[in-house]
Amino acid sequence: MSENKITNILVAGIGGQGVMTAAEILAQTALALGFDVKKTEVAGMAQRGGVVTSHVRFGDQVLSPAIPPGETDILVGFEPAEALRWVTHLRPDGVAMVNQVRQEPPVVSLGLYDYPDDPVAQMRQTGIEVHAFDAGAIARELGNLRLVNTVMLGAISEYLPFSPELLKEAILERFRARKPKLVEINEKAFEAGRATKATN
């Protein structure tokens, strides 16, 4: 069974954060490298502020599109509480990369539930390797909050079974085709995300 090694990446966040785009870029990069790839898309009502997760799986041959619990290699958390929600899906030697920017849902604003004091600390209690940083601040510094997506991809790029350069190239290629003006700033965002790994 071990011969068919699958890489499992779980991207988690909230509708509208760019979770699906990040997952799509990861999947497309793996596809271009010749892997078999499967990727789950949004489940239903996600664009209304609900939880969004995308499972990206690639390898020789991918069967089930759902990552079995405890087999996630990399958890990309776009929001700390959402990262905490999925932490048990990681393998013991997996890695979680977490954007520290909190987003409280209306049920918290209304006082019906509490937001955890320190989701990242709770994640670390599981003994899993957790890297947390403020991707929002990096994106803001670069002048566009939408860059969080690229910053996060940069941050996980060192953990992928292929070169970070390939992922960066895939992102930039996407922007060359759609929004050429944003190529340069996305390259900066990617490198900023990549550099942050060393500091957290």
Next chain:
Amino acid sequence: MGWLSLPAIRLPDALRLSGLHTLRLEVTILNAVNPLPAADRRFMSGNEAVARGAWEAGCRVAAAYPGTPSTEILEYASQYEGMYTEWSINEKVSLEVAIGASLAGSRAFCAMKHVGLNVASDALMTETLIGIRGGLVIAVADDVGLSSSQNEQDSRFWGRFAHVPILEPSDAREAYQLTRTAFDLSEQFNTPVILRLTTRICHVKGVVSPGERQEFIHPEGFQKNPATQVMTPTNARHRIPLMYQREERIRQYSEECELNPIQEGSDRRIGFVTSGPAFMHVKESFPDAPVIKLGLSYPPPLEKIRALAGTVAQLVVVEEVEPLLETEIKAAGIPVLGKEILPRIGELSPSVLRPAIDRLLGEAPAAAEAEPASPAPEIKLEPGVNLFPRPPTMCVACPHLGIYYCLSKIKNTSISGDIGCYTLGAGQPWNALDTCVCMGASMGVALGLDKGRVEADANKRVIAVIGDSTFMHMGMQGLLNITYNKGNVTILLLDNRAVGMTGGQDNPASGRNLHGEETFHIDFRKVCEALGVKPERIHEVNPYELPNLFKALREEVKIDEPSVIITNQPCVLVDFYGVQPPFTVDEEKCTGCRNCLDVGCPAIFVTRRETVVKPNGKEKELAFVRIDSAVCTGCDLCPRTCGPDAIIPVQKTEDRGQKTE
């Protein structure tokens, strides 16, 4: 065809991954990988693959009403040349259009979500007697796991009910292949064919290698043939035996065809009967077990299943959702296990399958310790126990916010709701929707609430809430029924000019068709008048102007005859919506009164809470707020709920040199 028809792509040994921390590879190594040409390997969702398959099969007419998870099929189909595509106003019409096109000699297709076939079933149940001329394929997407639906019904029942074959792909690649196959089968057996999809097919992307389109046109076109096409009792009576004979021929085909392969396996303790995405879950979980995979799952190949049963210690049926195959296999006298050990709701993903089968083999903790069957086992938490839920919410600045703000402030009401984003009005903070059944039900249910009222409810005001698309889908008849039967109902017709919940698709309220072209634009005022509502009882209101909305609502609920309040602002997701400069909160002025939180806009956050004791001794909870100006679209709704005028345009604070978000 086979489920493993993809040429195996061999990766260099350097790519055989052994652990995360040894994975950093050189670019040069990866450049040695030689994948198939990119054009031959497309990354498609199941929905995209179905659209591609239909187009390649030479399909000339495709119709659908949007519905999760099937919506994107027609959106993709509309991008192909040579195939007429439309948004129909409901699923029944979409099937009828496809039936007509089939009889006209074209290959025809319609797509819908599971509950859509309930609506279309009237057409299906007689179409099965008529048969087809051009291949007729009905794609039905079951929402296994209820990601965005009001129930979890199993569409495979329709194959049994209508005596038509059911094809079940287990990933995007098969969705593409089986869609093509479905048209061939339809013509081979003169039958409509159901292509049963689930959320795990529709919304999962995989690698597909598409081919070319092959044109199909019936040379003779439409033929007048009342005996087979006009289903009077006399004609239909003759068609029924033919339908049963056809079903028997397909049953025989099911035993012999390549669509139902047996995969041998070395571990003979358990053999599996499975179909759809569950097949992938089975192969993932038990790669060495023998499996019969049913691509043509109805009629099932019972003799083939019997043969497999004879070669394994135990046979287990893994099917989502209902025990249909299981019942039929048991009735054939074949010993098999199914729902005794597997849940009857939700997906049968590896996280559900593995523990269940391990228990069966005596390799797992006792059942008491094991996890109970759950529709969403993935959401179970350990470190994050008691983590808040993040349910879907209305969008920032949604025009429905003002409507539910008003509804939540009106006392003594019964509010029948309908299917759409506005169903969320049942939740916090509004709690202003009391029923949700099916498309259009707000109308009939409202009349029932009115006519069935008991003494205790004598003064209750009955309100129905329905969206534009739902009203056109199945609500108009219900309104006519209210006026005709002199009901006392106030109807809120929320016209946001789009099918909002599925992503803002066009409809007659947007005045554009599936291709974005200008077309007939419905006039709801005229329609309501034509359906019997008095002109003076019809009001058009801007839902962001709370005083007007309140006034209209308060007046109309007092009047003992049907009235309609039409709200006229567009969905924030569509291009009709205009973004305005954002608002922010002047923290010095905010008194913590919480009024703005009752709007329910997700851009409003609480920064701190306080409890104060009022002069009368009662405690009051205060909540001081902030607006996320980065997402606020300046709809101007929440400022109208703010007594102390603490919600102000971002511009103003900048003028005063204050810090902004």
